[in-house]
Amino acid sequence: MTWRMFYESFGHVIALIAGGFAFTRMQTFHKLLYLQILLYALSYVSSYLVITYQRTHQLTLNNLWVLNSYSAIEAACLLLAFYTQLYQKREKQVLALLVLPYLVLLLYDWSAHSIYSFYSLSFYAECVLFVLIYSYLLYRIVHRHPTEWKTKPETWMVIGLMLYYAGTAPYMALFNLLNQSHTKLLYVLHLIVNDLLCNARYLLLALGFWLLYKQNKPLQRA
Numbered sequence: 001m002t003w004r005m006f007y008e009s010f011g012h013v014i015a016l017i018a019g020g021f022a023f024t025r026m027q028t029f030h031k032l033l034y035l036q037i038l039l040y041a042l043s044y045v046s047s048y049l050v051i052t053y054q055r056t057h058q059l060t061l062n063n064l065w066v067l068n069s070y071s072a073i074e075a076a077c078l079l080l081a082f083y084t085q086l087y088q089k090r091e092k093q094v095l096a097l098l099v100l101p102y103l104v105l106l107l108y109d110w111s112a113h114s115i116y117s118f119y120s121l122s123f124y125a126e127c128v129l130f131v132l133i134y135s136y137l138l139y140r141i142v143h144r145h146p147t148e149w150k151t152k153p154e155t156w157m158v159i160g161l162m163l164y165y166a167g168t169a170p171y172m173a174l175f176n177l178l179n180q181s182h183t184k185l186l187y188v189l190h191l192i193v194n195d196l197l198c199n200a201r202y203l204l205l206a207l208g209f210w211l212l213y214k215q216n217k218p219l220q221r222a
Contacts, residue, residue, distance in 0.1 A: 005048075007191070011199030011206070012040060018209035025216040032081035033157060033205065036074055043070035065115040072106060075126050078161070082133050085140075095133065102129050118175045127169035134158050134165075153208040153215070160204030167197045 019026075019034040026034065043066055050063040079099065086092050102125040109119035138158045142149045149155050171193045 008195050008198070009044060011202035012037065012044070015202040015206040015209065016041065018206040018213070022209040022213035025212050027084075029081050029084045029154070030157075030209070030212060032077055032084070034209075036077045036081075037202070037205070039070065039073055039077065043067070043073075062116050064118050068109075068115055068119050071119065071123055071126065075102070075129075078130060082137060085137055098129055098132060102126055118172075120173055120175050124169055124173045127165040127172070130165045131162055131169075134161050138162065151211065151215070153212040155208075156204045156211070157208035160201040160208075163204070164197045164201035168194055 016037050019030075019037060022030070023034065047063040047066045050066055051061055053059075054061050054063075079095075083092070083095065086095065102122060105125045106119065106122040109122045113119065138155065141152055141155055141158070145152055171189055
């Protein structure tokens, strides 16, 4: 269990530390990404506490309601972060149109399925949504900074998010099916796909925070 927890969370811990050093250099976009890290930490600890309680009281082991709740909160946090980077009315209108299908599917999952089963449909929609909008943000960063994009903190933060959501979407779409009849395969895929991509995501986020810390002076208080 100790090895599993270390493997699952070492990238997250590094991002948490790097973000702490860079916090005074952060703008709203960066602070929302850092808030997502804190929320992930709360969700991660809560999921293990739930399993420990259920095991102690000989209950069925199921912490998917924690994952479902966190997934919706994470989506809201990352959408707000992206929204801070929009300056044109048309961009905001397009974002609203893209978010609508995700909200409809989330409402469907909530009303049609038990909270103890993973909301795979809305999560898959969440993955597609974030790949689309953060691809646009990455394009805009590269387009505006053709010679400096590699040193921009936001570049690596966005790439980390895109890698995670693009890579984990097929696995998460099959989560409920595998959880019912192929639990051993699900465990292996979770280690290889989800945990690996999760660590890559947070390590790239940590890289972004480190670049932010090195390149920017602390914000002065008025």
